[in-house]
Amino acid sequence: MEKLKLNREKGREATKQDPVGLFLKQLEQNTKLADIKPSKTDLSYLSPEQRAESLWATFQNLKGLISGRKKGDETRFNLTVSILKKLYEDEETQAVYLKANQEHLQEIDSINGDYEKYQALDRQIKEARAAFDASAKNMFTKRGEGADEVDILIFETNQRQLEITRRQLEELISEKPELGGLVEYETLRNYSAQLRKENFIWSPSRRKLLEEIEMAALSGKPILLSGESGTGKTRLVEQASLVLTGRINNETPGKDVRFQDLIAKPKISVDGATYYEYKEIGEAVTGKDTTLERQPQHDGRIVADDEFNLLPTTEQTERLARIATWTPGKRVRMPVTNEEVTIAPNFLYCAMVNLASERYDRKKIPPEVLRKFAKADVDYPEQTSSGPEIYEMMLAALMYENGRVRAAKEELEPFYEYREEARSVKKDGETVKRTVRVRELKNQKQEGTKTIPAGGFLWRLAGVINELNKSFS
Numbered sequence: 001m002e003k004l005k006l007n008r009e010k011g012r013e014a015t016k017q018d019p020v021g022l023f024l025k026q027l028e029q030n031t032k033l034a035d036i037k038p039s040k041t042d043l044s045y046l047s048p049e050q051r052a053e054s055l056w057a058t059f060q061n062l063k064g065l066i067s068g069r070k071k072g073d074e075t076r077f078n079l080t081v082s083i084l085k086k087l088y089e090d091e092e093t094q095a096v097y098l099k100a101n102q103e104h105l106q107e108i109d110s111i112n113g114d115y116e117k118y119q120a121l122d123r124q125i126k127e128a129r130a131a132f133d134a135s136a137k138n139m140f141t142k143r144g145e146g147a148d149e150v151d152i153l154i155f156e157t158n159q160r161q162l163e164i165t166r167r168q169l170e171e172l173i174s175e176k177p178e179l180g181g182l183v184e185y186e187t188l189r190n191y192s193a194q195l196r197k198e199n200f201i202w203s204p205s206r207r208k209l210l211e212e213i214e215m216a217a218l219s220g221k222p223i224l225l226s227g228e229s230g231t232g233k234t235r236l237v238e239q240a241s242l243v244l245t246g247r248i249n250n251e252t253p254g255k256d257v258r259f260q261d262l263i264a265k266p267k268i269s270v271d272g273a274t275y276y277e278y279k280e281i282g283e284a285v286t287g288k289d290t291t292l293e294r295q296p297q298h299d300g301r302i303v304a305d306d307e308f309n310l311l312p313t314t315e316q317t318e319r320l321a322r323i324a325t326w327t328p329g330k331r332v333r334m335p336v337t338n339e340e341v342t343i344a345p346n347f348l349y350c351a352m353v354n355l356a357s358e359r360y361d362r363k364k365i366p367p368e369v370l371r372k373f374a375k376a377d378v379d380y381p382e383q384t385s386s387g388p389e390i391y392e393m394m395l396a397a398l399m400y401e402n403g404r405v406r407a408a409k410e411e412l413e414p415f416y417e418y419r420e421e422a423r424s425v426k427k428d429g430e431t432v433k434r435t436v437r438v439r440e441l442k443n444q445k446q447e448g449t450k451t452i453p454a455g456g457f458l459w460r461l462a463g464v465i466n467e468l469n470k471s472f473s
C-alpha cells in the first residue's frame with residue numbers, strides 16, 4: 001500500500017515538473033501514435049521562447065482533442081502530434097519550456113496557501129451566486145400567491161452571503177498582491193470562455209446589474225431599463241429571463257407596432273372559423289399560442305420591449321395602463337381576443353429606453369407612466385485603475401482558448417512607475433518595518449521634454465473608449 005502511494009506521489013511530481021514529456025511518453029504506449037514521426041516543418045525562424053510558447057499551446061490543443069472538448073479529424077490530430085514531437089525534441093525549446101514551468105511552480109508554491117484560499121472563496125462565490133439566483137427564481141414564481149417568511153429569509157441570507165464572500169475575496173487579493181497576477185489571469189481566461197460560449201462577458205458590473213434586475217423583478221411591477229445604446233440592456237433581460245423562468249424571453253418587433261398587434265391577430269382555420277394567434281405580449285401573458293388552446297402551454301414569459309420612448313405618449317400610456325394591472329394569478333379579459341385568462345405566474349414586462357440627448361430624439365415618458373415601473377439604470381462597463389473592465393474585455397477577446405494572446409506585451413500592458421517605501425507589515429504575529437516595492441499606474445510619461453500617453457496600445461484604446469462612453473452618458 002505504501003509503495004502504491006509512493007508511486008502515485010512520484011507520478012504527480014513528474015506531471016508537475018514536465019507535463020509535456022510525460023504526455024508524450026503516454027502517447028508512445030499507443031503503437032499507432034508512437035509511429036508518428038516528428039514534423040519536418042522548419043521552425044527555426046521562431047525564437048526559443050516563441051517555440052516554447054507554441055509547444056505549450058500545442059500540448060493544450062492536443063489534450064482538448066483527446067478529451068473530446070475540441071473536434072478534429074484524424075489527419076489534423078496526427079499533424080498536431082507530429083508538431084508537438086518536433087518542438088519537444090529541440091533542446092533549446094525544451095530548456096526554455098522547463099525553466100518557465102519551474103518558475104511557474106515556484107510562484108505557485110510561494111503563494112500556495114493563499115491560492116488555495118482564493119480557490120475556496122471563488123467556489124463559494126459561484127455557489128452563492130447560484131443560490132441567490134435560485135432563491136430569486138423561487139420568489140419570482142410566487143409573486144401571485146405571495147412569498148412566505150421562509151422564502152424571504154432564504155433570499156436575504158443568500159444575498160448577504162454573496163456580498164460577504166465577495167468582500168472576503170477582495171480583501172485577500174488586496175492583502176496579497178503577489179496573488180493578484182494569477183487571479184487576474186484566471187479571470188481573463190474565464191472571460192474568454194464566456195465570450196466564446198455566450199457572446200457576453202459577465203464582469204462584476206454586468207453581474208451586479210443582473211442582480212439588480214432580478215431584485216426589481218420581485219417587486220411585481222414592470223421594469224424600465226435605461227441606458228445608452230450598447231450597454232447590454234437586451235442581453236441582461238435575456239439572461240434574467242433564463243435565470244428567473246428557464247425560458248427565452250419574447251422581444252417586440254419595434255416602435256411601429258401597435259399594442260393590440262402585440263396581443264393577438266385574427267386567423268382563419270381550415271374549416272373557416274375565426275380564432276386568434278397570440279403575439280409577443282399576448283403569448284407571454286397567457287402561456288398560449290392561440291385561443292384554440294384551452295389550457296396554457298407554459299407558465300408565461302418575460303417580454304423585452306425595446307425603444308419604448310420612441311413610442312407616442314398615448315401608446316406608452318395605453319400599454320402601461322393595461323400591463324401594470326396584469327399581476328400574476330389575476331383573472332382578466334384580454335384585449336383583442338376578449339378571452340378571459342389568468343395572468344401567467346412568470347409574466348414580466350421589461351421596457352428598454354435610450355436616454356434622450358442630442359444623439360437621440362426621444363418622446364418624454366409621462367410621470368404617471370414612470371411611476372408604474374421598477375427602474376434599473378444600465379451604464380457602460382467601467383474603466384478605472386481598480387476595475388479596468390473595458391481593457392479586460394478586449395484582452396479576453398484577443399485570448400485564445402489555450403490562454404495565449406498573440407501580441408507583443410508592450411502593445412498590451414499598462415504602464416507602472418515603481419518606487420521603494422518603508423512600511424509596517426505583520427510577520428509571525430509581530431509588526432516589523434520592511435522596504436517594499438510599490439507600483440503606481442500612470443497614464444502619461446515623460447519622454448525627453450515631451451509628455452506622452454503611457455501604456456500599450458490596448459490599454460490606451462480602453463481609455464479612449466471609456467472617454468467616448470462618458471461623452472454619451
